[in-house]
Amino acid sequence: MVTGNASENLSMSEVAGRYLAILPDEKKNAAQQEINNFIRWYGGREKSFVGLEGSAVGNYAERLSQTDADCVRKLELVRGFLAYAYKQHWCQENLSVSIRVIKRGKTGRSRAGFVKKKDQKKEPSYMSQEAFNQIEVELKTLKEKRLIVIEDIKRAAADKDFKENAPYHAAREQKSLIEGKIMELEEMVASAVIIDENRKTTHTVAIGDTIVLLDLASGKELRYTLVGPREVDPAKGKISIGSPVGKSAVGKSVGAAIEVTVPAGKLRFQLKGIEH
Numbered sequence: 610m611v612t613g614n615a616s617e618n619l620s621m622s623e624v625a626g627r628y629l630a631i632l633p634d635e636k637k638n639a640a641q642q643e644i645n646n647f648i649r650w651y652g653g654r655e656k657s658f659v660g661l662e663g664s665a666v667g668n669y670a671e672r673l674s675q676t677d678a679d680c681v682r683k684l685e686l687v688r689g690f691l692a693y694a695y696k697q698h699w700c701q702e703n704l705s706v707s708i709r710v711i712k713r714g715k716t717g718r719s720r721a722g723f724v725k726k727k728d729q730k731k732e733p734s735y736m737s738q739e740a741f742n743q744i745e746v747e748l749k750t751l752k753e754k755r756l757i758v759i760e761d762i763k764r765a766a767a768d769k770d771f772k773e774n775a776p777y778h779a780a781r782e783q784k785s786l787i788e789g790k791i792m793e794l795e796e797m798v799a800s801a802v803i804i805d806e807n808r809k810t811t812h813t814v815a816i817g818d819t820i821v822l823l824d825l826a827s828g829k830e831l832r833y834t835l836v837g838p839r840e841v842d843p844a845k846g847k848i849s850i851g852s853p854v855g856k857s858a859v860g861k862s863v864g865a866a867i868e869v870t871v872p873a874g875k876l877r878f879q880l881k882g883i884e885h
Contacts, residue, residue: 618657618659618843618844619657619658619659619699620654620655620656620657620658621648621651621652621653621654621655621656621657621658621661622648622654622655623658624658624690624694624699625641625644625645625648625654625690627697628640628644628690628693628694629641629644631693639686640686640689640690643683643686643687644686644687644690646683646782646786647669647687647690649786650669650786650789650790651665651669657841657842657843657844658694658699658700659699659700659701659843660838660841660842660843660849661700661704662704662838662849662851662852663702663704663706663707664707664838664851665838666687666691666704666705666707666708667707667708668793668796669687669789669793670684670687670707670708672788672789672790672792672793673785673789677785684708687708688705688708689705691703691704691705691708692705701852701853733800733801733802734796734797734800734801734802734837734838734839735802735804735816735836735837735850736797736801736802736803736804736836736837736839736840737803737804737817737836737837737840738803738804740837740839740840741798741801741803744794744797744798744801744839745798747794748791748794748795748798751787751790751791751794752791754787755784755787755788755791758780758783758784758787759784761776761780762777762780762781762784765777765780797839804816804817804837812862812863812883813859813860813861813862813883814835814858814859814860814861814862814880814883815835815859815860815885816835816836816837816850816859817834817835817836817885818834818835818883818884818885819832819833819834819835819846819883819884820832820833820834820835820858820880820882820883820884821880821881821882821883821884822854822858822867822878822879822880822881823878823879823881824876824877824878825877825878825879826876826877830881831878832846833846833847833848833854833855833858834846834847834848835848835849835850835855835858835859836848836849836850837849837850838850838851853869853870854867854869857869858880861880862880862883863880863881863882863883864879864880865879865880866878866879866880867879867880
């Protein structure tokens with residue numbers, strides 16, 4: 610990435626560690642547990658933090674609100690983590706705003722979820738055929754794992770003392786996380802748009818293309834490949850089609866000026882090349 614401290618390309622675990630280090634001891638344990646749950650759901654501790662997007666945060670919030678009665682408290686802890694990361698310029702957008710607490714309804718229960726505009730259409734999930742195949746394999750594995758966890762819950766439930774039944778609560782927590790991930794992947798499959806690697810080449814930027822940008826401030830050349838959110842890998846120059854740079858470059862032709870708004874201000878580039 611090309612902005613401020615985000616250029617450090619921190620992993621999820623590194624960002625979490627820096628945030629937890631500033632918390633008082635009485636808040637650290639609860640925050641650590643929920644942040645770790647979020648990180649496991651997102652893909653693991655070594656995954657790059659700058660690849661995290663608001664849509665992923667929103668999906669997590671929405672799924673958790675559907676499966677966990679304690680979602681409001683848990684999501685407040687995750688929101689604090691994301692807000693701090695934005696203040697430190699470890700990401701380009703304030704991801705915490707993708708989580709909100711919804712007022713109590715007739716049931717008297719608070720819910721939390723993803724901030725969506727009215728009648729908002731579901732965005733397509735752009736991906737390669739390889740990525741799509743990986744999702745289907747992961748879905749099958751998770752569904753098989755869910756069946757095993759359900760059996761674990763049944764066995765643990767044989768002990769009627771639920772307050773002191775740690776295996777029971779652990780299995781229920783695991784089932785909640787698995788079901789949230791399954792729902793997220795099923796949505797991605799339903800909205801998948803496979804990148805046609807044999808498509809006719811055009812003179813404008815599209816997903817799957819590699820672009821060469823000239824930073825007008827530093828004179829440096831930057832090379833990025835535009836991919837779907839699931840395939841983001843900043844270390845290899847793969848950025849999301851929905852990132853600020855990706856959105857600004859799509860549809861542009863060689864020679865075009867590109868302006869990107871980031872927390873530190875505005876970055877200006879010239880599109881020097883397109884590799885299909």
